[in-house]
Amino acid sequence: MNEVGIKWYHPGRISVYVLLILITFLSIFPFYWMFVIGSNTTAAVAKFPPVMVPGANFITNAQNVFATIEFFRAIMNSIIVSTAITASVLFFCSLAGFAFAKLEFTGKNKLFIFIIATMMVPAQLGLIPSYMIIAKLGWINNLNALIVPAAVNAFGVFWMRQAIMSTIPNELVDAGRMDGCSNFRIYWNVVLPIIRPSLATLGLITFMNVWNDFLWPLVVLKDKASQTIQLALKTLNGAYYTDFAMVMAGTFMATIPILIVFLMFSKQFIAGLTEGSVKH
Amino acid sequence: MASNLELNKGQTSTQTPVKKTLKQSTKDHISGYLYISPFFILFGIFGVFPIVFTAFISFHKWDILGTREFVGFRNYQLLFTDPLFWKSLGNTFSIWVISTIPQLFMALIIAFVLNQAFLKGKQFFRLSVFLPNITSVVAVAIIFDSIFGHHYGILNYFLSIFGIENINWKGTYLGTHIAIATMVIWRWVGYNSIIYLSALQSIPKDLYEAATIDGASKMQQFFMITIPMIRPMIIFTVILSTIGGMQIFAEAQIFSGAGGGALDQGLTMTLYLYEEAFVRNAFGYASSIAWVLFLIIVLFSLFNLFLTNRIKSAE
Numbered sequence: 001m002n003e004v005g006i007k008w009y010h011p012g013r014i015s016v017y018v019l020l021i022l023i024t025f026l027s028i029f030p031f032y033w034m035f036v037i038g039s040n041t042t043a044a045v046a047k048f049p050p051v052m053v054p055g056a057n058f059i060t061n062a063q064n065v066f067a068t069i070e071f072f073r074a075i076m077n078s079i080i081v082s083t084a085i086t087a088s089v090l091f092f093c094s095l096a097g098f099a100f101a102k103l104e105f106t107g108k109n110k111l112f113i114f115i116i117a118t119m120m121v122p123a124q125l126g127l128i129p130s131y132m133i134i135a136k137l138g139w140i141n142n143l144n145a146l147i148v149p150a151a152v153n154a155f156g157v158f159w160m161r162q163a164i165m166s167t168i169p170n171e172l173v174d175a176g177r178m179d180g181c182s183n184f185r186i187y188w189n190v191v192l193p194i195i196r197p198s199l200a201t202l203g204l205i206t207f208m209n210v211w212n213d214f215l216w217p218l219v220v221l222k223d224k225a226s227q228t229i230q231l232a233l234k235t236l237n238g239a240y241y242t243d244f245a246m247v248m249a250g251t252f253m254a255t256i257p258i259l260i261v262f263l264m265f266s267k268q269f270i271a272g273l274t275e276g277s278v279k280h
Numbered sequence: 281m282a283s284n285l286e287l288n289k290g291q292t293s294t295q296t297p298v299k300k301t302l303k304q305s306t307k308d309h310i311s312g313y314l315y316i317s318p319f320f321i322l323f324g325i326f327g328v329f330p331i332v333f334t335a336f337i338s339f340h341k342w343d344i345l346g347t348r349e350f351v352g353f354r355n356y357q358l359l360f361t362d363p364l365f366w367k368s369l370g371n372t373f374s375i376w377v378i379s380t381i382p383q384l385f386m387a388l389i390i391a392f393v394l395n396q397a398f399l400k401g402k403q404f405f406r407l408s409v410f411l412p413n414i415t416s417v418v419a420v421a422i423i424f425d426s427i428f429g430h431h432y433g434i435l436n437y438f439l440s441i442f443g444i445e446n447i448n449w450k451g452t453y454l455g456t457h458i459a460i461a462t463m464v465i466w467r468w469v470g471y472n473s474i475i476y477l478s479a480l481q482s483i484p485k486d487l488y489e490a491a492t493i494d495g496a497s498k499m500q501q502f503f504m505i506t507i508p509m510i511r512p513m514i515i516f517t518v519i520l521s522t523i524g525g526m527q528i529f530a531e532a533q534i535f536s537g538a539g540g541g542a543l544d545q546g547l548t549m550t551l552y553l554y555e556e557a558f559v560r561n562a563f564g565y566a567s568s569i570a571w572v573l574f575l576i577i578v579l580f581s582l583f584n585l586f587l588t589n590r591i592k593s594a595e
Binding site: 013016019020023024026027028030031033034037045046047048049050092093095096098099100103104105106108111115118120121122123124125126127128129130131132133148149151152153154157177182183184187208211212214215218219230233234237244247248251254255258259262266267270273 | 316319326554
């Protein structure tokens with residue numbers, strides 16, 4: 001209230017902008033740096049002081065990447081896995097979230113607390129037996145090894161329950177019942193259209209997590225043809241570190257798809273994260 | 281009169297559809313259990329069974345192909361006298377301290393700054409602060425590998441302007457831990473800022489107005505209103521960073537190479553677990569690491585929960 005008279009050049013305000021611009025710079029610089037090295041030759045990179053501006057060698061580096069790893073195959077694998085898991089997580093988690101938010105059944109609260117508690121268990125604890133199960137199923141080097149275990153998760157159920165509880169009034173569910181809708185019809189025709197923003201946020205989080213997952217794919221996908229882009233990047237970095245410009249070009253290209261997906265949904269996503277929690 | 285009317289209305293509405301509600305309740309039970317069953321089926325197969333089976337394997341000597349031999353607690357005894365395990369424990373905690381504590385303080389400051397009412401370009405700044413979180417750990421490790429390079433790294437160049445000699449980040453414990461912690465901070469500080477920001481936005485404005493009228497300074501307001509009000513989110517981020525930090529893996533594996541480097545300076549607990557299981561095929565021993573890691577995560581989370589709980593509550 002008493003700040004109305006303060007001009008933008010007030011020292012406090014200037015320091016706020018300076019701080020934010022510095023943080024923005026630190027956030028964006030590694031992306032820029034990735035392109036700088038990826039577009040120069042390795043010889044040009046191995047200099048002191050290092051190069052600071054993009055070069056003209058990006059296309060050559062990219063061609064070297066394509067010749068060394070199955071880049072597009074790996075991108076395709078990542079797209080398949082991320083899309084399949086995102087679709088299945090959105091469906092099963094919102095369905096379970098709907099049950100916890102709007103249906104009455106015995107033991108509901110205890111079961112929900114149990115689901116929350118499972119979030120505390122680190123994935124590594126079951127890593128070895130999970131690997132054995134996948135091996136028994138014959139899914140080593142098969143994308144099913146990533147998709148099936150991740151088809152539904154505790155965080156998603158929690159997230160969707162909160163969303164449905166805060167956006168869908170009970171009257172709406174009752175009205176649907178008056179009209180003779182089955183529970184699934186209510187879920188499909190009434191609940192789903194309303195919770196679309198929460199679905200978008202959960203979808204983006206899931207997609208990014210799967211795209212960037214590393215340890216589990218590393219354990220179950222050994223074959224080059226089944227590798228996701230993160231594993232291909234690791235191969236590229238591990239075996240060809242002498243051609244650093246090429247490694248960076250590959251890393252840059254592997255980051256582009258997820259960057260595009262994020263920027264497409266970013267406005268809704270950040271709003272979903274910040275404003276969503278205001279309504280408890 | 282009005283209450284009487286309502287009472288009547290309530291009675292009639294509970295009486296007439298008795299048959300229907302019973303039926304509805306059965307329906308709700310069936311659909312309720314059906315809708316939540318996918319989670320429990322999947323968690324049973326890829327959650328409960330592996331956890332129990334990990335415990336079972338940890339009492340055996342087993343390389344998966346050969347015979348399984350029951351050894352009781354020997355894997356655990358070996359583990360506690362294994363210098364490599366203690367090293368991995370030390371490395372993990374060192375990286376956790378260097379990454380988490382500065383990170384959460386920075387996130388708090390960034391969130392506070394982003395929440396200033398006069399700020400122009402809010403959307404842009406939120407987006408750019410969050411952006412690092414979308415990159416994969418593999419990409420982050422490769423990029424920072426180059427930034428922290430010994431001879432041609434841009435950080436050493438930057439430091440040389442201030443007269444600081446070339447630092448061999450990869451070759452030393454502290455250098456490696458700082459580099460890995462920097463990757464964690466860079467990738468997660470924006471995420472935590474946005475979480476804090478959401479908590480800051482839910483604080484009612486009139487609290488600050490009342491405090492201003494009472495003559496509280498900005499500093500007092502920050503410690504007496506802001507911090508207590510966002511305490512639940514602080515606890516949430518501390519626990520999340522604890523669980524995540526104890527499981528650090530990819531950054532270390534890529535920055536220090538397989539095995540965690542010549543001095544084992546990048547050997548974290550999860551990396552050690554991975555090496556034992558999938559490089560040396562010592563599945564029994566690796567399973568005992570998994571259980572000890574889990575217990576450490578639980579104990580350390582509870583310890584941090586106890587610490588953060590001592591922040592003054594809003595109530």
